[in-house]
Amino acid sequence: MTFDINKIRSDFPILQRKIYDKPLIYLDNAATTQKPQIVIDRITDYYTYENANIHRGVHYLSQIDTTAFENAREYIARFINAPKKEEVIFTKGTTESINLVAASFGRKILNKDDEVLVTAMEHHSNLVPWQMLCYEKEARLKVIPYSDKGEINLSTYQMMLGDKTKIVALPHISNTLGSINPVKEMIRMAHEKNIPVLIDGAQALSHLKVDIADLDCDFYCCSGHKAYGPMGVGILYGKTEHLNFMDPYQTGGEMVEHVTLYETSFNEIPFKFEAGTPNVEAVLGMEAALHYVEETGLDEITAHEKNLLVYGTKKLQQIKGVQIYGKAAEKAGILSFLIDDIHSFDAGTIIDKFGIAIRTGHHCAQPVMNKFGIPGTVRASFAMYNTREEIDKLVEAILQVKKMFG
Amino acid sequence: MSMEEIQEQIITEFSYFDDWLDRYNHLIEMGKSVPLINEKYKTKNYLIGGCQSRVWLHAAMKDGVIIFSADSDAVITKGIVNLLIRVFSGQTPDTIIDADISFIDEIGLKEHLSPTRSNGLMSMIKQMKLYALAFKTKSANQ
Numbered sequence: 001m002t003f004d005i006n007k008i009r010s011d012f013p014i015l016q017r018k019i020y021d022k023p024l025i026y027l028d029n030a031a032t033t034q035k036p037q038i039v040i041d042r043i044t045d046y047y048t049y050e051n052a053n054i055h056r057g058v059h060y061l062s063q064i065d066t067t068a069f070e071n072a073r074e075y076i077a078r079f080i081n082a083p084k085k086e087e088v089i090f091t092k093g094t095t096e097s098i099n100l101v102a103a104s105f106g107r108k109i110l111n112k113d114d115e116v117l118v119t120a121m122e123h124h125s126n127l128v129p130w131q132m133l134c135y136e137k138e139a140r141l142k143v144i145p146y147s148d149k150g151e152i153n154l155s156t157y158q159m160m161l162g163d164k165t166k167i168v169a170l171p172h173i174s175n176t177l178g179s180i181n182p183v184k185e186m187i188r189m190a191h192e193k194n195i196p197v198l199i200d201g202a203q204a205l206s207h208l209k210v211d212i213a214d215l216d217c218d219f220y221c222c223s224g225h226k227a228y229g230p231m232g233v234g235i236l237y238g239k240t241e242h243l244n245f246m247d248p249y250q251t252g253g254e255m256v257e258h259v260t261l262y263e264t265s266f267n268e269i270p271f272k273f274e275a276g277t278p279n280v281e282a283v284l285g286m287e288a289a290l291h292y293v294e295e296t297g298l299d300e301i302t303a304h305e306k307n308l309l310v311y312g313t314k315k316l317q318q319i320k321g322v323q324i325y326g327k328a329a330e331k332a333g334i335l336s337f338l339i340d341d342i343h344s345f346d347a348g349t350i351i352d353k354f355g356i357a358i359r360t361g362h363h364c365a366q367p368v369m370n371k372f373g374i375p376g377t378v379r380a381s382f383a384m385y386n387t388r389e390e391i392d393k394l395v396e397a398i399l400q401v402k403k404m405f406g
Numbered sequence: 407m408s409m410e411e412i413q414e415q416i417i418t419e420f421s422y423f424d425d426w427l428d429r430y431n432h433l434i435e436m437g438k439s440v441p442l443i444n445e446k447y448k449t450k451n452y453l454i455g456g457c458q459s460r461v462w463l464h465a466a467m468k469d470g471v472i473i474f475s476a477d478s479d480a481v482i483t484k485g486i487v488n489l490l491i492r493v494f495s496g497q498t499p500d501t502i503i504d505a506d507i508s509f510i511d512e513i514g515l516k517e518h519l520s521p522t523r524s525n526g527l528m529s530m531i532k533q534m535k536l537y538a539l540a541f542k543t544k545s546a547n548q
């Protein structure tokens with residue numbers, strides 16, 4: 001299979017758009033990715049031909065819908081190589097997945113003076129839920145440091161894993177620094193001490209191969225919208241033993257087995273964690289998105305984005321005064337930088353005028369900004385449809401910024 | 407000068423520029439002018455929330471009018487703050503409370519008014535009006 005960038009670009013209708021009369025250059029993929037026509041069609045088809053509530057009716061539409069929904073679960077489980085499909089729970093995104101684990105698992109296992117380990121490069125989504133939990137339980141949040149390059153020191157990490165450590169929460173890929181963390185090794189180290197590990201995979205899905213069975217993580221969290229799928233859907237993967245041990249996160253319809261006015265017994269996993277009517281359109285859209293990724297070739301996508309990273313890094317380094325944040329040896333297509341001492345907001349405002357969508361600010365990772373003593377960065381993040389020519393345009397925009405603020 | 411006259415003046419000033427580049431260059435020039443706020447007010451207490459860049463705003467009542475001073479760590483934001491100060495500073499609380507700020511639209515900076523825009527132009531205007539309201543209430547109670 002060949003990786004045909006022109007075909008890919010034509011599959012994403014938004015890329016035909018003009019912004020301020022210039023072709024859209026979308027480099028804010030770490031915030032959310034664009035959607036291929038196939039995903040948009042899937043959602044339209046769903047409402048045009050299939051809409052019904054699932055798991056509840058004997059009527060025809062409800063039946064085919066339930067089948068489609070459960071087939072999507074099966075396909076998505078296979079996509080991330082989850083050992084069992086019922087270990088895949090649909091949530092509204094990474095944030096909800098993490099909150100679910102903190103509330104239903106963390107709250108059950110954590111006691112006073114216990115420890116939760118996170119890294120200093122966390123997105124707020126994988127930091128604040130643990131902070132709150134530790135506060136509630138009078139437990140301690142311990143923070144795994146990283147080098148100026150953005151690399152976690154494994155021996156420091158190993159030393160931090162102690163008798164009191166009850167859970168470790170790590171980002172697969174840092175959304176600011178781009179570091180691909182050695183999560184497999186980190187999970188292994190934690191498991192040696194019987195400590196469960198949650199991986200925040202928001203930035204990994206559809207950018208590199210996520211292989212749950214190989215990672216052997218206890219929990220894996222990700223969002224559909226960052227993987228070419230719709231918003232409002234995400235995955236929580238959890239090992240069966242944990243999911244069975246955990247209490248429900250929300251209660252209501254769908255997740256119960258037997259209800260009297262005074263007592264309720266809960267349904268099995270995954271339904272125990274899917275209270276209420278799920279976001280069916282988004283689940284089906286996410287399935288379509290991952291199909292598209294599989295057909296395009298995930299390895300090819302990874303290689304293409306790596307190529308863009310290498311090219312972009314080289315180009316940016318050639319501009320005097322550009323400082324790149326995040327120089328890990330293992331890095332995904334995320335480039336955070338500053339231009340001279342120009343505020344990221346100023347740079348972003350001008351770059352936007354070139355029709356280029358980039359992100360500015362702290363990227364929901366204020367501790368990372370604090371470490372480097374900066375209020376924010378400019379961030380370009382790549383997806384399968386980006387090109388070197390787009391990076392060249394970004395370089396032009398940066399030169400304009402330098403001219404205006406220099 | 408009345409507030410309407412100042413707004414007219416700004417609109418005329420910006421009408422000489424017909425593309426975004428020149429408009430922003432002008433804004434940047436305005437932003438580069440000396441910080442207008444006393445350093446001692448550049449603290450958390452004077453920081454306006456909701457901005458991607460930091461904005462400090464101070465207000466004082468003098469002879470029946472409000473004198474604003476402000477600063478920001480981003481130059482474009484500073485340019486916008488300076489515009490607002492030109493319009494609002496030296497006006498009475500009532501004028502500020504009732505102020506119509508459609509001039510922003512007319513000088514081609516409307517995009518900064520959208521509530522999702524993280525530079526917080528909206529927050530700045532709101533904060534200035536809040537100051538005006540506070541001073542008005544205070545003087546009514548005296």
Ligand SMILES: Cc1ncc(COP(=O)(O)O)c(C=O)c1O
Nearest residue numbers: 093094095123125175200202223
């Ligand atoms: C590393 C990381 N974790 C978590 C999240 C939160 O994802 P969502 O907003 O889809 O819940 C993000 C999104 O920016 C992220 O980059």
